[in-house]
Amino acid sequence: MPGDGILSGPLDLDGPRRRPPSYPTVEGTRGLEVLHRATGVEGTVVGFEHGGVAIRDRRSGAKRLVRLDPGGFRVGGRPVTLVPPAPASRGPRPAGRTASGSTAVRDRRARVARAGRILVEGVHDAELVEKVWGDDLRVEGVVVERLDGMDDLAAVVAEFAPGPGRRLGVLLDHLVDGTKEARAAAAVRHPHVLVTGTPYVDVWQAVRPRAAGIEAWPVIPRGRPWKEGVIAALGVRATPGEFWRTLLGRVSSYADLDPTLVGAVEQLIDFVTEG
Numbered sequence: 001m002p003g004d005g006i007l008s009g010p011l012d013l014d015g016p017r018r019r020p021p022s023y024p025t026v027e028g029t030r031g032l033e034v035l036h037r038a039t040g041v042e043g044t045v046v047g048f049e050h051g052g053v054a055i056r057d058r059r060s061g062a063k064r065l066v067r068l069d070p071g072g073f074r075v076g077g078r079p080v081t082l083v084p085p086a087p088a089s090r091g092p093r094p095a096g097r098t099a100s101g102s103t104a105v106r107d108r109r110a111r112v113a114r115a116g117r118i119l120v121e122g123v124h125d126a127e128l129v130e131k132v133w134g135d136d137l138r139v140e141g142v143v144v145e146r147l148d149g150m151d152d153l154a155a156v157v158a159e160f161a162p163g164p165g166r167r168l169g170v171l172l173d174h175l176v177d178g179t180k181e182a183r184a185a186a187a188v189r190h191p192h193v194l195v196t197g198t199p200y201v202d203v204w205q206a207v208r209p210r211a212a213g214i215e216a217w218p219v220i221p222r223g224r225p226w227k228e229g230v231i232a233a234l235g236v237r238a239t240p241g242e243f244w245r246t247l248l249g250r251v252s253s254y255a256d257l258d259p260t261l262v263g264a265v266e267q268l269i270d271f272v273t274e275g
Contacts, residue, residue, distance in 0.1 A: 084263025169268030
């Protein structure tokens with residue numbers, strides 16, 4: 001709707017730009033028959049782990065972990081984006097729901113903090129997680145801490161000393177094969193550590209364009225600062241901090257977020273609270 005988005009005026013994108021293809025999303029429920037387009041692995045979904053999806057290979061019977069690229073799978077003969085299934089609501093079911101879609105728990109104090117923690121990459125990620133999942137996290141006693149960059153992730157995990165009853169969840173941006181984030185995730189594999197994430201360069205992209213009031217997130221050439229490039233492409237006069245405050249203000253619930261982020265955060269909450 002004109003005038004209803006982040007933008008105060010028309011976009012000037014300096015001519016036509018090629019938009020990435022859009023694929024329907026399908027929940028990767030356990031047992032779903034899928035074909036991974038990049039590798040040809042065909043089988044049934046076992047579960048989501050380490051930022052990818054585990055598939056039981058139909059030919060070998062082995063469990064294969066493959067990446068979660070947009071449009072990276074075929075289900076029923078059509079290319080789709082596979083996302084983690086929406087989790088069931090936790091706890092009792094009085095009237096009302098939280099921003100995450102869980103049933104709101106009334107008249108219950110926040111639980112004493114667990115030994116387990118969730119680390120998120122940067123202040124914007126932390127603010128978004130707090131806005132949507134804050135109520136759930138307080139009820140479950142899960143503390144979210146900010147990871148200022150992920151270059152020292154291995155040292156942070158080692159210092160945390162994960163173990164039974166002391167699980168660690170990590171949320172990363174741009175968790176796709178070949179990135180430094182994927183290499184960092186592989187370096188901290190541990191039975192009591194779970195790393196999840198989204199394929200997006202920045203958490204801004206995890207906000208659905210319709211919620212942001214734009215048609216699509218612009219594609220920024222590699223090597224150009226991403227946040228500044230987005231602001232310039234959208235024709236917005238704002239600093240990255242100002243733009244983020246406006247964008248965050250337009251998020252009211254999990255429905256305003258991409259399913260990949262929703263699934264990644266819910267996986268971490270479930271993982272930390274199970275241990």
